[in-house]
Amino acid sequence: MNVKRYLRLLGIQLKASGLLSLQYRADFFTEGLTSLFWTFTALAPLFVVYGERPNIEGWSFGEALLVVGWFTLLQGILEGAINPSLTGVVEHIRKGTLDFVLLKPADAQFLVSTQRFQPWRAFNVLTGIGLFVYAFMHLGRWPSVTGLLASVLLLGTSTLLLYSLWILTVSAAFFVVRVDNLTYLFTSIFDFARWPSSVFQGVGRGVLTMVFTYVIPLALMTTFPAQAMLGRLPPQSLVGAVVGAGLFAWGSRQVWLRSIRRYTSASS
Amino acid sequence: MISVRGLRKHYKVHKRPPGLKAALRSLIHRSYTTVKAVDGISFDIRPGERVGFLGPNGAGKTTTLKVLSGLLYPSDGEVTVDGHVPQKREEAFLKKIMLVMGQKQQLLWDLPPAETFELNRAIYDVPQAQYKKTMSDLIELLEIGDLIGKPTRQLSLGERMKCELAAALIHQPRVLFLDEPTIGLDVAMQATMRTFIKEYNEKYGATLILTSHYMDDVAALCPRVIVIDKGLLSYDGGLDALVQRVRPEKRVVLRLSEEVDAGRLSPLGRVVTHEPGTAVLQVQQEAVNATITRALSTLPVMDLTVENAPLEEVMSELFAESKARRTAVSEPVSA
Numbered sequence: 197m198n199v200k201r202y203l204r205l206l207g208i209q210l211k212a213s214g215l216l217s218l219q220y221r222a223d224f225f226t227e228g229l230t231s232l233f234w235t236f237t238a239l240a241p242l243f244v245v246y247g248e249r250p251n252i253e254g255w256s257f258g259e260a261l262l263v264v265g266w267f268t269l270l271q272g273i274l275e276g277a278i279n280p281s282l283t284g285v286v287e288h289i290r291k292g293t294l295d296f297v298l299l300k301p302a303d304a305q306f307l308v309s310t311q312r313f314q315p316w317r318a319f320n321v322l323t324g325i326g327l328f329v330y331a332f333m334h335l336g337r338w339p340s341v342t343g344l345l346a347s348v349l350l351l352g353t354s355t356l357l358l359y360s361l362w363i364l365t366v367s368a369a370f371f372v373v374r375v376d377n378l379t380y381l382f383t384s385i386f387d388f389a390r391w392p393s394s395v396f397q398g399v400g401r402g403v404l405t406m407v408f409t410y411v412i413p414l415a416l417m418t419t420f421p422a423q424a425m426l427g428r429l430p431p432q433s434l435v436g437a438v439v440g441a442g443l444f445a446w447g448s449r450q451v452w453l454r455s456i457r458r459y460t461s462a463s464s
Numbered sequence: 465m466i467s468v469r470g471l472r473k474h475y476k477v478h479k480r481p482p483g484l485k486a487a488l489r490s491l492i493h494r495s496y497t498t499v500k501a502v503d504g505i506s507f508d509i510r511p512g513e514r515v516g517f518l519g520p521n522g523a524g525k526t527t528t529l530k531v532l533s534g535l536l537y538p539s540d541g542e543v544t545v546d547g548h549v550p551q552k553r554e555e556a557f558l559k560k561i562m563l564v565m566g567q568k569q570q571l572l573w574d575l576p577p578a579e580t581f582e583l584n585r586a587i588y589d590v591p592q593a594q595y596k597k598t599m600s601d602l603i604e605l606l607e608i609g610d611l612i613g614k615p616t617r618q619l620s621l622g623e624r625m626k627c628e629l630a631a632a633l634i635h636q637p638r639v640l641f642l643d644e645p646t647i648g649l650d651v652a653m654q655a656t657m658r659t660f661i662k663e664y665n666e667k668y669g670a671t672l673i674l675t676s677h678y679m680d681d682v683a684a685l686c687p688r689v690i691v692i693d694k695g696l697l698s699y700d701g702g703l704d705a706l707v708q709r710v711r712p713e714k715r716v717v718l719r720l721s722e723e724v725d726a727g728r729l730s731p732l733g734r735v736v737t738h739e740p741g742t743a744v745l746q747v748q749q750e751a752v753n754a755t756i757t758r759a760l761s762t763l764p765v766m767d768l769t770v771e772n773a774p775l776e777e778v779m780s781e782l783f784a785e786s787k788a789r790r791t792a793v794s795e796p797v798s799a
Contacts, residue, residue, distance in 0.1 A: 201586075205586050298535055301558035
């Protein structure tokens with residue numbers, strides 16, 4: 197794969213999305229407002245729960261805020277960079293225009309994954325960072341440099357994981373006609389990521405925690421980076437997250453390639 | 465340029481009888497039938513040729529085009545396009561071909577066509593200088609200079625189709641597959657498209673395969689036609705020869721200075737239409753001269769032309785013929 201060529205392609209796709217976003221300037225303000233609104237609704241249960249007791253499963257209020265911060269930030273990435281492109285795939289399949297993508301002399305997964313960005317959703321990323329600052333002020337201390345570096349690395353793995361999960365969801369569109377329900381299911385499941393993963397330990401003897409760590413790796417996405425910021429993440433977990441995210445991405449790529457092969461051998 | 469040997473494409477489709485009971489049963493036990501979209505066709509196309517694919521809906525035309533462009537895996541048979549095996553979808557192959565579908569569009573809906581052009585330039589690695597040259601040629605030939613800056617959604621169907629063609633030709637494909645490129649366009653726009661497609665073929669020596677329901681497209685563009693019906697190749701050759709074979713009769717169109725009785729027309733040949741002032745007769749080719757002489761001497765003829773039967777009619781007759789042949793399986797087949 198020619199990296200320079202693909203970077204140039206990415207640049208052009210970003211430019212097109214940028215142009216599109218500028219056409220709808222009002223979106224910036226509506227996005228900002230909805231983002232703030234959703235952040236407050238996301239925080240409300242936290243206030244309710246922590247009003248009763250000082251900590252839950254070893255997480256204090258400030259620490260749990262960090263998880264919500266990561267959840268909000270990743271939601272910004274999901275809705276700004278991943279979701280718009282990949283829902284476009286479903287549209288492509290439905291309208292039969294995926295043919296045009298497959299006719300192009302470039303990687304189809306790359307082309308569909310970069311076709312659309314919604315830069316205004318970056319507002320959620322800013323809100324997430326704001327929550328980090330507030331959380332640490334509440335905790336009365338600041339993260340260590342290594343903790344910060346680890347969390348930045350985990351931002352990469354979390355994004356990769358989210359992207360791979362979406363590719364898997366979208367690949368389902370090749371097998372079932374209506375994928376809308378699947379995307380709803382995905383966003384609902386992602387909602388669990390706003391809580392520290394150990395919160396679910398009491399449910400079904402830790403089965404849920406297992407599921408969210410290994411099957412749908414939500415814990416890796418928000419709890420791990422928050423732990424890294426707090427300096428509580430064991431090094432082996434960091435390595436595990438990097439390797440796991442890599443494997444997950446590889447696996448989802450294989451599923452995607454298989455789905456494309458099925459599409460080209462079955463559709464008319 | 466293109467070689468197709470024994471191409472077959474079969475689909476397994478889920479089939480179930482109508483009704484709720486059958487629908488419920490099919491959730492558990494599914495029965496499948498095989499649809500033979502293309503069932504063993506062979507042909508060769510030379511570089512620079514313009515070939516028309518004809519056939520009724522569901523004949524296998526689009527399936528064949530999709531196999532040729534690498535979008536579908538053939539179930540059986542060998543296909544090569546300029547030395548490449550299409551379904552491998554190698555970059556070198558994809559850079560040589562393009563498929564234009566009249567019913568589907570690749571232009572970005574909310575942005576001006578110019579953005580799609582720029583994107584395609586990058587995807588196909590077209591050098592900047594060549595891109596500028598091709599673009600200015602395309603803009604001039606298609607007269608799209610003031611369209612490419614407007615958002616695609618604001619363009620009319622015809623304008624959009626012209627920009628679609630431009631977007632498809634930026635990398636100067638050596639092989640161009642056109643699937644119903646003029647569908648839904650008005651007569652003037654159809655003519656513009658035809659002229660352009662022909663000019664492109666002549667200028668760049670591109671090989672061209674066209675499917676269309678408008679026979680005028682095929683008549684204007686394709687010296688050679690391949691007729692596909694129910695997945696089988698039923699004719700491959702010149703368009704004129706096809707018309708001759710299916711409908712050897714000629715049409716004599718008479719413009720009359722006064723009304724004449726039907727009784728005076730019928731001895732001349734079979735009356736196709738008869739209105740005050742005009743009459744159309746169908747006669748055997750060898751009887752054309754005699755009919756003309758007789759018409760001129762017995763009727764108040766102002767003007768007279770001899771034509772072939774309209775292509776649409778020829779085609780529907782051809783398809784009806786092959787359908788009749790298929791239904792009468794027990795009878796010996798006559799060509």
